[in-house]
Amino acid sequence: MNTKRMLPLLSAAAVGSLAGAGALAQDNGYYYGGLSVGQSRAKIDDERITAGLLGAGLGTTSLSLKERGTAFKLFGGYQFNRYFALEGGYFDLGKFGYAATTWPTGTLDGQIKLRGFNLDLVGTLPITERFSVIGRVGAQVAKASDRFSGTGAVQVLTPNPSKRDTNYKAGLGIQYEVTPSFLIRGEAERYRVNDAIGNRGDVNTFSVTLMFPFGRAAAPASPPVVTSSYVAPPPTAEPPPPVQVVPAPARKRVSFSADSLFAFDAAMLRPEGRDALDRFMKDLSGLRFDAVHVEGHTDRLGSAAYNQRLSMRRAQTVRQYFIAHGRFEPAKLVATGKGETAPVTLPGDCKGNAPTPTLIACLQPDRRVVVEVSGATD
Template identity: 50%
Template sequence: MKSPHLLRVLTLAGLGSLAAAPALAQEPGFFYGGVSAGTARSSVDEAAVAAGVLGGAALTGITSDETDTGYKLFGGYQFNRNFGMEAGYFDLGKSTFSGTAPGGTFNNDTRMRGLNLDLVGTLPLSERFSLLGRVGVAMGRTRASFTGAGAAGVADRNDNKANAKVGLGVQYELTRAMWIRGEVERYRVNNGVNGRTNVSLYTVGLVFPFGRAPEPVPYVAQAPVYVAPAPAPAPLVQAPPPAPMPMPAPAPAPQRVSMSAESLFGFDASAVRPEGRAALDGFSRDIANTNYQTITVEGHTDRLGSAEYNQKLSEERAAAVKNYLVTAGRLDASRISAVGKGETMPVTKPGDCRGTQRTAALVACLQPDRRVDVEVNGTR
C-alpha cells in the first residue's frame, strides 16, 4: 500500500522545476499568505500497525477509511520570480480502520497535523501562469487511538518527528494582489507505532501577496510638434523687389517617440507582448506617408542591476522593436538601426529617486528610465 515510486517522481519533478527556472527577475521581493483546502488520502499499512500494538498478532477482515478533508495555512517570502521560502500549518485529517483480532474487534483512529518549511520554485510559462515545485521538511504530530480486543491498557500514542515532503502544482495570477493555486503534496508521517505512512494532500487555494510593487503605468513622451517659420514682412518700397533666389527648405527636426518598456515587453523580457505590438502597429501607420531617411531605435534601462546585464537587455529590446517594425510594419530594414544604451541615459534627474536597495518605491520611481526611444529623420 506504500508508493515509493510516486515519492521519487514527485521529488525529481520538484527539483527539475527549480533547475529549469529562467534568469532571476528584477522585481523586488515581497511577502504573501494564503489558505488551501482539499482531500487527504493516507496509505496505511493496517496489518503492520495492528501487529505493533497486538504484539505481532494478525488482524483479519480489515475495513478502512483513509480519505478525509485536509487543509493548510501558510505564509512566505518571494525572493524573486523563481524562488520563495514558505512556512505553514497543515492538517491531514484522520484515517480509521477496524478488523478482527484473536480476542475480538480491534479499532484504530489516527489524526495527523503539524508544521512545515518548504523551498518553493516557480517556473513561469506565461505572464500569469506558472508551474510550482516544492521540497521541504514537515514536523508532524500523529495521535493514534486504539480500542477493542488486544488494546486494553494501550494508551493513546503521540508521535512527533520530522520527515521530508515534496509537491507539484500550478498557479494563476488573477490579479497582482490575488493568485489561485492547485497542488498535490506528498507527506511522510509517523503512524504512532514506529512506522511511517504516506499521505497525499490535493488542494486548491488562494494566495494574497502584500507589499508588492504596483503595475507600472506606461510612459509615452509626445513627439515634438513642427512649427513653420513666420513669413517675412512685406517690403516698404513700392517697386517690386527682384525675384528672390530659391532657398532650400529647412531641414525638418527629427521626431522622437518614447515608449515605456513595461508597455512593450513582459517584466525582464525582450519578447514584444500584445500591447506592445498594438503600439508599434500604430507607430508604423503614423509614418506610412512619411518620406523618412533613417529610423533609430534605442533601448534604455534603469540603474538597478549590473551594468553588463542592463546593456544586454537594452540591446535585445531595441533589436526586438526593429525586427517587429520590419516584419509586421513592413518598413525598410536598411534604414533602421537598433542600439542599446543600458542605464547610461536616464530620464530621471539625480536626486529624484534616492536609494540603492531595490524597493517597490524605488522601482516605481525609476520607471521612466525603462523605455525604448524611436527617432525618425525625414519629411512628410
C-alpha cells in the same frame, strides 16, 4: 499504523538552476499569503494490522481501510525575487484509519490525525508570461495523534498515543498569475511522517492553492522623453535666389520605459501605461502622420529568442492601442521587435549575468518601447 510511498520522490532539483530563465523585468521583494485545499492519500499497512491481531491470538474476519482524507494548509511567505521565496505555514493532512472485526468476536478501530508546521524554500521557473513551474523542499514538524478502541475480545492498552517529530517535505506544481495580486497553484506534495507507535511512511497531498501577494510594488511610471533636433541651414554670402520652400517632415521620437507600460514579464498594458500613451497622442494634435514606427527593446537577461518574442509582443500591443484609441491609420503603423540587440547601457555599465535586483535595476534603460512619428504640421 504505517504509510507507504505512493509516488516517486519529488526532486528538490526543481528549486535550483533557475537563473538562466528568460525574465526581462523584476518585482521587488514582497510578502504573500494563501490557502491550499485538496486530497491527502496514505497507504495503510493492512498486513501489519492482521499480524498484530494474530500475535494477540485473534483472527481477522474483515478489515476496512480509510486511506484518503481532506488536507488544507494556511501559509505565508516572502518572495525575494522572481525565482526564490521562503514560505511557512500550518497544515492539516486529514484523518486516516481502519476498522477490523475479529474471531473470537471483537472489533478494533484505529485512527490517526496529522497536523503541524512547515518551512519551505520555493523555487519558480517561468515558462510563459503567466505560467511557471514551482518546486519546493523544506522541513516540517508534524504531530501524530492516534486513537484506538476495541470491543469484545479486543483490549487496547494505550488508546490515545501521540508523537511530535521533524521530517522533510517536498513538492512540485504549476502556477498561473491571474493578476499581480492573485495567483493560482496546483501542487503535489509529499510529507514524511511518523505515527505514534513507531511506524514511518509518507502522506501525499494534491491541492489547489489561492495565493495573494501583499504590497507587490508596481514599477513607477517613467515619463516619456521626447527628443527632437533642428539643423540650421549653412550660411551664405549672398541671399539665395527665391525658391519654393517645401517644409521637411516633422519628426518626434519618444522612448517609453517598458517598466512604466507593462507589468512584470508581460505584454499587457498597465493603467498608467495607457495614460502615458494617451498623453503622447494628445501632444501630437495638429500633426499629419506619414508613418509611425513602434520598436520594442529588452535587456540582455534571458535567452535572445525569448527577448525577441517579448519585445515584438510589446511593440504590437502599443501599435494596437494606437489603432484602437488614436487617430493613426493601421497602414501607417509598423511594429518591430529589436530584442536585446540595441541596448542603451554600455558593456561596462552593468556587470554580472545573474538576475539580481541590482543588475535588473541597472539594465532598466534597456527595457523600453520607442515610438517615432513622421509627418507635417497642419
